[in-house]
Amino acid sequence: MRTVDPAKHEAKRRAILDAATMCFAEKGFEKTTTAEICRAAGISTGSLFHYFPNKRAVFVGIFEQDGDETAALIAAAEEIGDPWEAILHVVGYVSEQVLNPLAAKLVLEVAAHCARDTELAELVQGNDRALRDALIGLVTRAVEAGRIDPGIEPGTAASWLVALIDAPLSRVILDPDLDPAAELAVMKTILTRFLRPVLPISPPPGGEVSDTGGISPG
Amino acid sequence: MRTVDPAKHEAKRRAILDAATMCFAEKGFEKTTTAEICRAAGISTGSLFHYFPNKRAVFVGIFEQDGDETAALIAAAEEIGDPWEAILHVVGYVSEQVLNPLAAKLVLEVAAHCARDTELAELVQGNDRALRDALIGLVTRAVEAGRIDPGIEPGTAASWLVALIDAPLSRVILDPDLDPAAELAVMKTILTRFLRPVLPISPPPGGEVSDTGGISPG
DNA sequence: GTCTATATAACGATAGAC
DNA sequence: GTCTATCGTTATATAGAC
Numbered sequence: 001m002r003t004v005d006p007a008k009h010e011a012k013r014r015a016i017l018d019a020a021t022m023c024f025a026e027k028g029f030e031k032t033t034t035a036e037i038c039r040a041a042g043i044s045t046g047s048l049f050h051y052f053p054n055k056r057a058v059f060v061g062i063f064e065q066d067g068d069e070t071a072a073l074i075a076a077a078e079e080i081g082d083p084w085e086a087i088l089h090v091v092g093y094v095s096e097q098v099l100n101p102l103a104a105k106l107v108l109e110v111a112a113h114c115a116r117d118t119e120l121a122e123l124v125q126g127n128d129r130a131l132r133d134a135l136i137g138l139v140t141r142a143v144e145a146g147r148i149d150p151g152i153e154p155g156t157a158a159s160w161l162v163a164l165i166d167a168p169l170s171r172v173i174l175d176p177d178l179d180p181a182a183e184l185a186v187m188k189t190i191l192t193r194f195l196r197p198v199l200p201i202s203p204p205p206g207g208e209v210s211d212t213g214g215i216s217p218g
Numbered sequence: 219m220r221t222v223d224p225a226k227h228e229a230k231r232r233a234i235l236d237a238a239t240m241c242f243a244e245k246g247f248e249k250t251t252t253a254e255i256c257r258a259a260g261i262s263t264g265s266l267f268h269y270f271p272n273k274r275a276v277f278v279g280i281f282e283q284d285g286d287e288t289a290a291l292i293a294a295a296e297e298i299g300d301p302w303e304a305i306l307h308v309v310g311y312v313s314e315q316v317l318n319p320l321a322a323k324l325v326l327e328v329a330a331h332c333a334r335d336t337e338l339a340e341l342v343q344g345n346d347r348a349l350r351d352a353l354i355g356l357v358t359r360a361v362e363a364g365r366i367d368p369g370i371e372p373g374t375a376a377s378w379l380v381a382l383i384d385a386p387l388s389r390v391i392l393d394p395d396l397d398p399a400a401e402l403a404v405m406k407t408i409l410t411r412f413l414r415p416v417l418p419i420s421p422p423p424g425g426e427v428s429d430t431g432g433i434s435p436g
Numbered sequence: 437g438t439c440t441a442t443a444t445a446a447c448g449a450t451a452g453a454c
Numbered sequence: 455g456t457c458t459a460t461c462g463t464t465a466t467a468t469a470g471a472c
Contacts, residue, residue: 002369009455028334030248034448035348044457049449105333106356112326115391116246156404159389166388167381174343186374191409202237211274213410215403251465262439267467 013051016041020058025106028057029113060120063110074134084140084148087161088188090135095165095187099180104172132158139195142165148195151214157195164191167202231269234259235283238276243324245279247331281328285345292352301359302366308353308408314407317398322390333363335388341432348375358411366413369432375413382409 019041023032034055038048052058073093082085114121126128135158142148148157168183198214237259241250252273256266270276291311298304332339352384353376360366368374386401416432 004334026334028330030246031334031361033446045449046451046458047456050455053449055448069317076384078341099348105330108326108333111388112323112330114388115323115326116244116249121392128388128392133252160385160404160408163385163389164382167378167385170329170332170346171377173329174339174346186378189431189433190378190408194408196431199417201291213407213414215407253465263467264440264469265438268437271467273466305470 008050014065016043016048016051016058017061021106022102023061024059024062024109025102028105028109029055056117056194059110059113060123062106063120063127064125067123067130070127070131074130077134078136083138083145085137087138087142087191090131090138090183091161091165091187091191094131095168095184096180098165099168099178099183100170101172101176104169107166108169108173128162132162135161142195146197149197151198152195153215156215160194161191227269231279232283234261234266234276235279239280239324240320242277242280242327243320244249244324244325247273274335277328277331278341280324281338281341281345285341285348286346288345290434292348295356296350301356301363304408305356305360306354306392308349308356309379309383309409310402312349313386314398316383317386317390317396317401319394322387325384326387326391346380350380353379360413364415367415370413370418371433373431378412379409414424 003212016037020032020037023036023040026032027036034045034048037055037058038045041048048058048069051200073090077086077090080089080115092151098107110120114124136154139148139152139154139157141163143152164187168178168187171183238250238255241254241258244250245254250273252263252266255273255276256263266276270279291308295304295308298307307362316325328338328342332342343410354372357366357370357372357375357379361368361370361372382405386396386405389396389401
């Protein structure tokens with residue numbers, strides 16, 4: 001019987017990441033000290049550096065974990081028969097997470113750091129791309145099913161679906177009384193109206209419709 | 219003749235803020251040293267602390283300045299006769315700024331810090347609120363003019379207009395090849411389709427329209 | 437008002453016993 | 455593998471000459 005138990009090692013690593021996630025979300029990367037992470041995880045300085053080479057590696061580890069969760073979400077969405085419902089599920093699920101203030105703080109923190117850490121940026125971009133690629137597939141199917149305007153390029157639609165999730169971030173941070181359910185409802189309205197097929201137009205009583213809100217080619 | 223020239227003092231203060239803006243955008247708040255700001259501004263450490271009590275005050279000063287610029291934008295928008303055009307102008311103008319990578323980095327940096335600095339958060343929220351209030355007025359007028367769906371509450375519409383500006387932030391950071399003009403075009407499509415009056419529906423050939431993308435009351 | 441020089445504090449990471 | 459103790463570095467802000 002070996003004393004080195006890989007499962008136990010991995011479990012402890014994850015426990016440290018969980019503790020660090022809270023610290024980073026609350027105080028940000030640079031204002032979180034390694035000592036605080038250790039205290040939160042119930043270990044000592046020496047131990048932390050046994051599991052991670054440095055503070056940055058702890059931060060990066062959090063978003064490697066997040067990539068696994070995104071993959072699971074995508075797999076679950078593929079099981080949903082109706083592509084439009086699958087899109088709503090994916091966007092709704094991630095949005096709900098981001099509407100939590102603590103999660104929102106962490107998202108803003110990692111975004112700010114991606115601007116200055118190319119390696120971290122590539123990791124996060126990989127996670128985003130996985131989500132986007134899955135949505136491209138769902139959008140394509142939804143277009144074929146007549147549920148989404150064929151005039152919208154699936155890549156563009158998917159990119160903006162991901163982007164829309166980030167839209168309320170500032171307000172989540174600035175307004176503590178924000179109602180997540182209400183935000184989610186408006187978000188659903190926006191993406192429904194954005195993507196739905198353009199209905200045949202019966203001319204309105206007293207006016208011209210000069211702009212149909214379509215995406216001009218080119 | 220006094221040697222203390224308030225105008226010159228103010229000019230130097232602004233020069234420091236301009237230099238600091240670049241530093242903070244490129245490296246973030248904590249990784250920017252006061253020495254770097256001084257070098258960029260062409261002054262010495264001693265001088266910096268003559269104009270600002272501490273590093274944070276320099277950072278905060280940048281967003282006080284930004285509030286003035288927002289006020290000017292709002293004043294210009296009020297001059298535009300057509301409220302819908304005024305809305306497009308305001309959203310387009312701010313979006314264009316945010317689509318610049320350097321500006322985007324600074325926006326993410328300040329957002330991340332607002333999550334942990336209530337005083338800074340109140341300042342930024344004040345700037346946001348001014349923009350939102352102006353948009354509420356414009357939306358209300360646009361609804362009266364039949365250009366916006368009366369089923370959408372102006373406060374909700376205005377909040378989301380401001381939020382939509384932030385939506386592409388992540389991609390501005392992660393994708394250096396992003397085309398600002400293309401993003402702006404899609405943004406315009408989204409807000410047009412989101413806000414435009416619901417046209418009378420002639421039933422589509424072979425299907426039911428179960429969800430019209432409206433905002434349910436309550 | 438502007439400079440140089442520096443006091444003071446804090447933090448990340450390591451050394452080395454057990 | 456975990457701990458305690460501590461080293462080396464770095465940065466903010468101040469002191470005080472000019």
